Amino acid sequence: MKLTSDIRGVMPIAPTPFLEDGAIDTASIDKLTDFYLACGATGITVLGQLGEAPKLEHAESVDIATRMIRRASNLPVVVGVSAPGFAAMRALTRDVMDAGAAGVMIAPPNTLRTDEQIVGYYKQAAEAIGADVPFVLQDYPLTFTVQMTPAVVRRIVQEVPSCVMLKHEDWPGLEKISTLRGWEREGTMRHISILCGNGGLFLDYEMERGADGANTGYAFPDMLCDVVRLSASGQREEAHDLFDAHLPLLRYEQQPGVGLAVRKYIMMRRGLLSSAAQRKPAAVLTAAARTEVDHLLQRLARHDRRAAFVN
């Protein structure tokens, strides 16, 4: 099962579960995968930006991806393979595709500047991993400092057939979706899937601009699934109501650096992870921050009972 440009819905970005001693927490990998399946996800992305991939040795990365791929047998699993060089990217791609991955995700190295450099990089990357491997183009200037105009995205889509999906995380990004969809309608750009990241901060209006869903790691992927479903089925105000109820917490989670600690903490409280541990080096959640997250959860629980867990 290969990823195609028809993918829609929600592909949660899975965190990598660790035990307190830094060992990989395989039981939580299974629990997470089962949860994603149960809440209506249409795919899963592992070893992404917040999957702590750089803290994993090659064999560990392959093991984690393989375990999730097997468990999620009905869902396509995309594996982040971004690397400073094509050798490591190719090696990881080869091993996870052999294990049944549906495709890979490639972020741009933060040294790219000009349009030509960006397009050239993705051509080379696609050639390095093999033209038969579908890949996701990650467009996240806030983190990678690489700015892709809509025209650059189109050039990549047109010149690299194995690009099947855009992980859209530009900020601001609403007009970019409209522009790309407009080009598709005009027939000047091939259709690709657009799933939205950037913590989901603009998912409400991104759906209305033509996005196909979400591809982010917010600690309530079930809410993302609901919002995407409500929006797709025309229940506009219900989608906004649910989204707005989560926005204070979602905004809190979408803080650079500390965000992953918030996310793992909530997922632990939800029973999806046995521990909130990160491998070193890790941003720490202070006591004050933990209290704030608890406060946000309490307030959220008034609108969404899924935040009303006890422990």
Next chain:
Amino acid sequence: MKLTSDIRGVMPIAPTPFLEDGAIDTASIDKLTDFYLACGATGITVLGQLGEAPKLEHAESVDIATRMIRRASNLPVVVGVSAPGFAAMRALTRDVMDAGAAGVMIAPPNTLRTDEQIVGYYKQAAEAIGADVPFVLQDYPLTFTVQMTPAVVRRIVQEVPSCVMLKHEDWPGLEKISTLRGWEREGTMRHISILCGNGGLFLDYEMERGADGANTGYAFPDMLCDVVRLSASGQREEAHDLFDAHLPLLRYEQQPGVGLAVRKYIMMRRGLLSSAAQRKPAAVLTAAARTEVDHLLQRLARHDRRAAFVN
């Protein structure tokens, strides 16, 4: 009346009103100023990051600041004087302080990197404008790409007596407030005022961490005043309720580049500006975006009647 480290409350960042032909809209300057006075602002900042200052000639800048200073006679007015060189910074400072400004605001040039460069820059700037001119340290890494650790802020505060206030816009920034206030309590740092910017995106918890108020340009400064007042008076949940109602719009306004167009559009709809025009070069608000803002305002009006204006 000089700005001191005791300033608290809300100092709105004033946009610069223009007519459609690019001329300065003096009537709207007066209307805005009166509105800030009426809604409980404790000061005003003009010619800041979103005041389109680089599009103004020196004499225009002085005129705008002077007009606002006179009109706001009871409130301290801080003037943004950031410039690539100390000559222009000194010239503008001299002229606006002569006109009665309470102090100036200085953003770091985006070429600063090391701790020493940052501290050195502010020492030189303070010397250039004169040790008798109180200044606001603007800490906005998202926009200026200059990263100031808490230790660097403390060094500036300790080594440059004329620094009286921090415009706090780091992201994430909650721990920074706690650290600085901790140092004040320990006696290892002189007290300064901390007013929060970054569009107000974390104002709810920033107040609880020890901030003194807000210093940002959100199109509902009256909401900022209410939240700061509620928070300061211990009405925690009421503060959060009001803040959360505004968060969907506030988040929408806090988009880089296009944010000012959103802000001016709302202020025009509120009757605070006669036009949403910016001087060139300006980011345009598309029809789709305008519709989204209107939608956000309608939804907000269910919670806050100030968004229920008709026109």
Next chain:
Amino acid sequence: MKLTSDIRGVMPIAPTPFLEDGAIDTASIDKLTDFYLACGATGITVLGQLGEAPKLEHAESVDIATRMIRRASNLPVVVGVSAPGFAAMRALTRDVMDAGAAGVMIAPPNTLRTDEQIVGYYKQAAEAIGADVPFVLQDYPLTFTVQMTPAVVRRIVQEVPSCVMLKHEDWPGLEKISTLRGWEREGTMRHISILCGNGGLFLDYEMERGADGANTGYAFPDMLCDVVRLSASGQREEAHDLFDAHLPLLRYEQQPGVGLAVRKYIMMRRGLLSSAAQRKPAAVLTAAARTEVDHLLQRLARHDRRAAFVN
């Protein structure tokens, strides 16, 4: 006399002479101008990157440019007008063009990233200063962090008629000259003048690739004139011999930050400036560095007697 795309030869980048107390040293401005005229310069650029322009108030900038324009009556004088906003750029352009400047030079703000942003900026700048003002496009990624591909330079040349010259300082930059000249031969790009900066570090081969001359501030502009003349007249090895003799010093002067102090020190020793003073903030030449420069001059004097001055 307006600058045209036919300009050739050497346009030295003039430093701004100061007295020890920071006052402008008008006598040295005259002396410098006379020296440029005498050594065969075909034009002069003032208030460039190393002209300490940000340390000058507007009126001072106009005075310096005006004085040099009058003194250099037979030579075109280009004035650097780069500014963070178009208001200041337009104001300085207007005043120096009124005073007889041949054109202006515009560096890109260091926030530009994508091809579209760069082209858009120069279109807006050209409109802001007026389509009748010839301008020099400064392409110096090392300093400004803006990377212009040859295709971007071509777009600017084709879409903005008032762009008449490229100050070429990309590094590496030899292939860029070949590419641009190739496009001119093919007829896909209008001809513009290419004068080389980057301290002159590759002037030897830049001339052979098709450059029209030099536009840099090395302390021996007379050497630059000789090398350009020798190269243009086919005396290839003589050009290289002279260039190579200067290369150890030229490389030493071409150090970021401290380079201007080296340059002013040598010009003072040559009798072209009455003082090596810079306005604050200034990089200091340490005693060790001064000794090294003296050593380099002694060694150079064995090949070029112009370095054998006594004082």
Next chain:
Amino acid sequence: MKLTSDIRGVMPIAPTPFLEDGAIDTASIDKLTDFYLACGATGITVLGQLGEAPKLEHAESVDIATRMIRRASNLPVVVGVSAPGFAAMRALTRDVMDAGAAGVMIAPPNTLRTDEQIVGYYKQAAEAIGADVPFVLQDYPLTFTVQMTPAVVRRIVQEVPSCVMLKHEDWPGLEKISTLRGWEREGTMRHISILCGNGGLFLDYEMERGADGANTGYAFPDMLCDVVRLSASGQREEAHDLFDAHLPLLRYEQQPGVGLAVRKYIMMRRGLLSSAAQRKPAAVLTAAARTEVDHLLQRLARHDRRAAFVN
């Protein structure tokens, strides 16, 4: 044999030899190693910035390092292990130290900004690879965009005992050497070795400022050995004469991006590599550039017969 802070002389940065088809050219690895031994090198660095390390899979990296370590039995071999995450860094360090490496070299990730971030990174890296592994601190802001003040270098040296050497490539960098050596003399900093990179562009004066030698990949490492030897033995003018003769070529080789192609081409012409091939993606040496390099070699041969090879 572990690397210590007493290392002096020249440690060439070895390129990774490839055959035209991208296979590793083991015969050239041996030839290169023998050449380094013969010309007086005191150590070798492999898989550095210009060793095309990101194009190698883990096993290939280990094989190349191991082969060179065995062949160079009398010389310490340092292996570049810079990686985006500590997992890959630790894995490569472990394998090459097991194979007999003398130490490793670590460049900073280009996301580091503040002093604290830089010092923190090196503490974490040293802990990740093990406190018993000596490492080289690579300070190359031009390439990595990380600016380390002398005070930051000192903090790393003082707080991380396994840091034994500075690969000094700051530009400008002369004062930094003087400052660090001054601190050593004062007793406020532990002694470390300082070997200079940045293509050797300032090696002449760096030696006089207190550097211990060179750690760069210039295609004439034998010249570097001679200059270091002459300088160390007080033959100052002879050192400069030889250095200056090479400077035109050295400057040409020290061009970002294309430099490695120049270097491999010259080494091929010298018979040290069987091919100038790089693995993809590779910067290409155009015909015009090759002609320029040949011209530079011809001119150099008048002063140094080592450049007078025929083929």
